[in-house]
Amino acid sequence: MSQKKLAFIFPPFASDYPEDPFSNLTGFDEHFRKFLSRAAEFADPELIRFDYSKNPFLDDELKTQYIAYIQACSLISWFREKGVVPGYSAGYSMGIYAALYQSEVISFLDGLVLIRQAYKEIRKVIPENGFGMCVIIGFNRDDIEELTRKENLDLQIAIQNSVCSFSISGRSEDLLKFTESAQKEGALNTRILNVSIPYHSIYLKDLGAGFSEFIAQMQFRGPKMPIVSLVDQEILLEEDLLKQEVVRNLFTPLNWYQTQLYLQELGVNRFIECGSGKGLVKNARFIEGDAVSMNANSFSSTLNN
């Protein structure tokens, strides 16, 4: 396998879990329990109680981010043991911390610190209620902007997922109005996400300075493999640029669609979603190019064969 043509992509958090998301990965549970245990000791003792069906923490935004990060790091560890190291990594939204870990820019524990500190800084400027995000499928950028103007809504495109799929951030009441109007105007699907934070939008601009100061004191190392910025699709190779990226990632719109296209231009022909679901794999069907996308569980089957 040419690993230069392989990219690991990291989801931000799960909204639900399949019954046995890593069933094909023999020995994965040992990796996961090891990382989970360290995270519980370091970040939140409650994490040790995590269970996919009985205690999934799906209503706790911080814990779901921790779990997604722990899963991603466990997968990285599992794949390393099998000799699989990708040529590139990219983190969708809060998946950025796993991408940094993959590239050995930060340690596992520093990733937990970043997740916790970002959440803490966000909560200083965003209340528990009043904001959120939604996803819309079947509208292009112009359709969204036109509807937002027409209805005079306080919203912002947060992530472009494909030509006709977007994540939108804003005030809860405006998101609700937007989804209702968009359905009437012909959106194929709209869904309010189970988050109370308007990620990747101007609403988080005020936390930039505090988070920057915090990150400035952390130690970042030069990446062992290139990380692609979701903001402007630049390859990030220097510690300072990576620190800036972590900060601006919170309040700047992201373009996942262009990022996957750019990675293909760089020669990537296989994307592996390092998480429990298939959200990024499903989205990849609407991104041009011949690259194959699969989740970690499916990819591991190809290793065995």
Next chain:
Amino acid sequence: MALITENTRKEVTDIVYNFFADECEVDIKDLHADTNIIKDIDGDSLMFLELIEIFKKKYTLEIELKTIGKYAVKHPVQTIGQLIDMQMLIIEHENKLLELDQ
């Protein structure tokens, strides 16, 4: 406007059944016209969108997604049979789909 024949319907039906069997990892023999796409086989709107794109390419259709969305608001699709019926209308009427309601 495409000419619909019995063969077109068979083509569409075959594509839809094979698509869901593959995507939802179910035996094609377990799928039927009354199968509820979301409740029975855990399908989603991205699958619906992907099928639209497949048929747009196959039959060189000129239709905006918003037109399909507006039609779907009045004629919601829940089952595989309903999806095939709607797809046949999309192929036949393309961007004039909404005129069917006038």
